[in-house]
Amino acid sequence: MKITNVIPYPIWIGSRNQLLVKIETDSDVFGWGESGLSARELGVSGIIEHYKDIIVGMDPFEIGKVWQRLYRSQYFEGGRTLTAAISAIDLALYDIKGKALGVPVYELIGGKQRDIVPTFATTSAPPGQEMIDQAKKLIKSGWQAFRLSMSSDGGSGEFESIYTKSRQLQNDELIFEPRESLNKTAEWLVKARDELGSEVVLGVDLHHRFSVAEAASFCNKLPSGTLDFVEEPIRDETPSAYEALRKMTNIPFAIGEEFSSKWQFVPYIENDLTQFARVDICNVGGITESLKVAGWCESHYIDMMPHNPLGPVCTAASIHFGASIPNFAWLETRESASENAGFSNDEIIKIDHKMENAMFKVADTPGLGISVNEEILKESKFKKWDPPQLKRTDGSVTNW
Numbered sequence: 001m002k003i004t005n006v007i008p009y010p011i012w013i014g015s016r017n018q019l020l021v022k023i024e025t026d027s028d029v030f031g032w033g034e035s036g037l038s039a040r041e042l043g044v045s046g047i048i049e050h051y052k053d054i055i056v057g058m059d060p061f062e063i064g065k066v067w068q069r070l071y072r073s074q075y076f077e078g079g080r081t082l083t084a085a086i087s088a089i090d091l092a093l094y095d096i097k098g099k100a101l102g103v104p105v106y107e108l109i110g111g112k113q114r115d116i117v118p119t120f121a122t123t124s125a126p127p128g129q130e131m132i133d134q135a136k137k138l139i140k141s142g143w144q145a146f147r148l149s150m151s152s153d154g155g156s157g158e159f160e161s162i163y164t165k166s167r168q169l170q171n172d173e174l175i176f177e178p179r180e181s182l183n184k185t186a187e188w189l190v191k192a193r194d195e196l197g198s199e200v201v202l203g204v205d206l207h208h209r210f211s212v213a214e215a216a217s218f219c220n221k222l223p224s225g226t227l228d229f230v231e232e233p234i235r236d237e238t239p240s241a242y243e244a245l246r247k248m249t250n251i252p253f254a255i256g257e258e259f260s261s262k263w264q265f266v267p268y269i270e271n272d273l274t275q276f277a278r279v280d281i282c283n284v285g286g287i288t289e290s291l292k293v294a295g296w297c298e299s300h301y302i303d304m305m306p307h308n309p310l311g312p313v314c315t316a317a318s319i320h321f322g323a324s325i326p327n328f329a330w331l332e333t334r335e336s337a338s339e340n341a342g343f344s345n346d347e348i349i350k351i352d353h354k355m356e357n358a359m360f361k362v363a364d365t366p367g368l369g370i371s372v373n374e375e376i377l378k379e380s381k382f383k384k385w386d387p388p389q390l391k392r393t394d395g396s397v398t399n400w
Ligand SMILES: [Mg+2]
Pocket: 205, 207, 231, 232, 257
C-alpha cells in the first residue's frame, strides 16, 4: 500500500477552529488525524503541505519510519508546529493500519490493558458556591476526579465565560491579576474540599499564569490534603524553575500538555518534577511519541493524564492509548462541561467510544473508531480567531 494524498482541513466547526487531516492511499482505505496547536492551525496546515511531498509514495504501515522521516526531514527539526503536524499524520496512519487489518488501534499497540478509560471532569463556574454545586452534580453522574475552577479575578470579571463569547471576537484585552486570582481560588478550593469530602480527587489548572513565587504562595495557602494535583502552575521553558517550585510544596503536579516531544518530557520525568504527565497526543507527536513518553513515565511510577481539549479524533486516539498502557490515571473530557467545544456533533464526526458512568467504553471498531462527514468539512471555512490577550492592571502583557 502507498500513501497517495494528504489533505489538511483547517476549518471552523461548532464554536472554534479545528485542524483535521485526511490521508488517502492507493487502496480504498483512508485515515483521519487531528492536530492540536490551537489558534495556529494555518501554520500547521502549511507544514502538512510540506510533509505531503515527503510522504506521498511511502508505505502507510511503516508508521515509525514515517515519523522519523518527517521529524528528521530537514536541518531545523522539532518544535511545536512541526510535531503538531506529525501528530495528525501519525494518528491518520494508525487509523489506516487498523482499518486495513480490520483491528482497533489498541491491537496495534500491545492490546487492551483495560476495557474502560476513566475520565476527569472540569467545572465551568468560577470559584464560588455554584462551582461546588456543579461538582456535586458531577459526582452524582459518576465522576470521582475533577478539576475545579481557577478565579479570573482582577478587573475583568470571569474571563472563562468571556473566553467562550470571545470566540466570535478579535484582539480581546482582558485583565488578569495573579494575586487576586490565587487568593480567591485558594479560598474556594478549601471550601470545596470541605463540602465534597476526602474521597474525590480534586485538582486545579493554573494555566501557567503564575510566577514561581505566586505559585508557591498559592500552594501554601492550601492546608495539606486540599488538592490532589495542581496543573501547569508556571510556564515550562525552564525545568529548573519547576525544580525550585517542587521544593516549595508537596502538592503533586500535572505537567506536559504543551510538550512537543519525548525530549521535552525528559527532565520532568528524570528529575521527578511532575507526578502526572499531561501528554497531548495531537501535539507531542501522535500515538508513536505518546507511547515512548508513557514508557519513560512508567519507570518513574508517573501516571498518564492526557490533555484532550479538541475533537472526537483526539478523544478516540487518546482512548486507544489509555487502554493500552499500564500507567494511566484519567483522560480529560469535555462531556462534563456545561458548554462543550462544539465538536460533539455526530453529523460531522461520529465517535464509537461511548461514555458510561464517567468512563469511555473502548469500542472495537477497526482503526480509531471515528467516522467523518467529509462533505461538511469541504463546505466549512477557517475563521480568523485568537485567544483573549490578557494584561495586568498596569498595562503589561501576561499569559493566556
Ligand atoms: Mg491545562
